[in-house]
Amino acid sequence: MPERPPMGALRLTLPLKLIIAFGVVCAITLFQALAVWRNVSVIDSNLQRITDKLIPQNERVGALTVIILRASLETRHAMLMLNANKRKATIGEIRQLQAQAQQLVQEVGLNITSEEGRARYSAIQVTQNAFWAAAQQVLPLVEQGHIDEAVNLLETSIIPARNRFLDAVNAQKEWQIKLLDDETTASLERSHSTEVQVAVMSAVTAALGLVLVVLFMRQDQLIVTSTRDELTGLLNRREFTRLAQAELARVARVPGPTSLVMVDADYFKRINDRHGHPVGDEVLQQLAKKLLAGVRTLDVVARMGGEEFVLLLPHTDAQGALALAEKLRTSLAQTPLQLRNGEDLWISASFGVSSLPQGQAGTLEAMYASADKALYAAKANGRNRVEFHHGQGL
Ligand SMILES: Nc1nc2c(ncn2[C@@H]2O[C@H](COP(=O)(O)OP(=O)(O)OP(=O)(O)O)[C@@H](O)[C@H]2O)c(=O)[nH]1
Structure with missing residues (x-):
């Protein structure tokens, strides 16, 4: 007692x-x-x-x-x-x-x-x-x-x-x-x-x-x-994290699927080495524009740092996110960038996708970790690819 x-x-x-x-x-x-x-x-x-x-x-x-x-x-x-x-x-x-x-x-x-x-x-x-x-x-x-x-x-x-x-x-x-x-x-x-x-x-x-x-x-x-990220004008990592957390809090109240895509330019170091850092910067700017042009208004595009970008796709399930990533990958790989100096430059990027199924709760950290593993697999499997990872806790 x-x-x-x-x-x-x-x-x-x-x-x-x-x-x-x-x-x-x-x-x-x-x-x-x-x-x-x-x-x-x-x-x-x-x-x-x-x-x-x-x-x-x-x-x-x-x-x-x-x-x-x-x-x-x-x-x-x-x-x-x-x-x-x-x-x-x-x-x-x-x-x-x-x-x-x-x-x-x-x-x-x-x-x-x-x-x-x-x-x-x-x-x-x-x-x-x-x-x-x-x-x-x-x-x-x-x-x-x-x-x-x-x-x-x-x-x-x-x-x-x-x-x-x-x-x-x-x-x-x-x-x-x-x-x-x-x-x-x-x-x-x-x-x-x-x-x-x-x-x-x-x-x-x-x-x-x-x-x-x-x-x-x-x-x-x-x-x-x-x-904002100074070079590309996209959202920066901090603002992306803030928006992504707000989105995850929203889906916890109003269930719906949400997906995350990590994008990393392939062999970017070579571009810098061959063409110089200013061309490398221009490539990042053009890549940012292409990503932004290829998504819907509701989607959030950010530069995480270096040659790595991230997309948050609200109301999008794994299948939709994979289709979008594939569309972006082909559009990058099939059309060269037109540089300011008049040259064409072919680039490609690797994509890692993770998804939070409808009605399931998950943390941003778990989504990142899962998309990062998928990206790693895309690089390991030859680059210029899209991979998906079923993360733990997702
Ligand atoms: N021009 C430019 N280069 C950058 C910037 N930030 C990072 N880098 C360069 O990006 C390169 C990234 O190289 P790695 O991490 O080896 O990646 P990678 O060459 O793309 O190789 P994979 O990702 O494995 O395909 C490094 O040389 C960085 O110096 C930037 O803002 N501008």
Whole structure:
């Protein structure tokens, strides 16, 4: 018979539980606060990098600095609002934010009644339009994943636009915002001049759009580099493992077959030795493209490292996976790669297939181990082959 705890000990248990529960809540709150704080400092350091890049150090701190710094604050604010619900805004949300900002500027512009005010407003709008035009051109590039081109476009278009803005401001003596100091900033805030407010607001909103775009592009780039293989653009091993584990968790809930195929280029060392490492790299890139083109959208293709690739085929049984591997093998072996230097290069690859039958649970490690054995057999049996392995625990 287990001993009953003494009464005193029982009375202590409830307060102790409450203290522990309170401690856990405090820890979670602290953790969340730390996560938000970390997010903010990442945003701040990104903004710092962007403003550093856009405004060369040796230049006089001018009007645009005020604008970009203000835009940065606005951006940070907007980002925090967006991050309250999601960690990352979508391109659609950025567009929406830009549209709202543009509408606001237009409304202010329409309120200017004097001829002179309108003339000044339109001078500023010329600059603003240049900013907007850059942002509009940049967004599709970001959407298509051409991050370098997008950054390049921004950097080459923002500098002339900034110079035009400074010219427009300097041309109007009374509008001149000389140096960034507390006094200037404070007087700007106190200013009742509609023209100055409009000038600043137009440029702020335009710059806000651009800063947002650059910021999100940088974030995208970080995400892309942490999930993609640099050479081929395919998913990397880590991202593949994450997706494959999610898929296996899914089939544990909703039973269905899933297969894994390991692909390894044959005699790849010879290609490097005969044609040089850059051609070897090009072969890996073309091989990656061929694998990607030969599978369905739902399938996941990744580079595991070196000349080894892996495919995850959801909703595919052993027979389907073998047929797909055979199709890929023949397409590689029967058509040469066309190199950039104009030469044709014949290559082949070996394939190892493992499969998780419908209704059966299995680990990713077991699937890998089994596909790896099949790949080993394909190599041992002469290469340019597809082999299957019935793994243990599958
Ligand atoms: N060009 C290039 N070569 C790579 C890369 N990663 C790995 N390699 C080379 O790939 C070669 C792989 O050689 P092995 O492991 O002997 O394989 P193999 O020559 O394909 O022989 P089998 O797999 O047995 O058919 C090595 O020479 C590596 O240096 C890369 O990113 N680019």
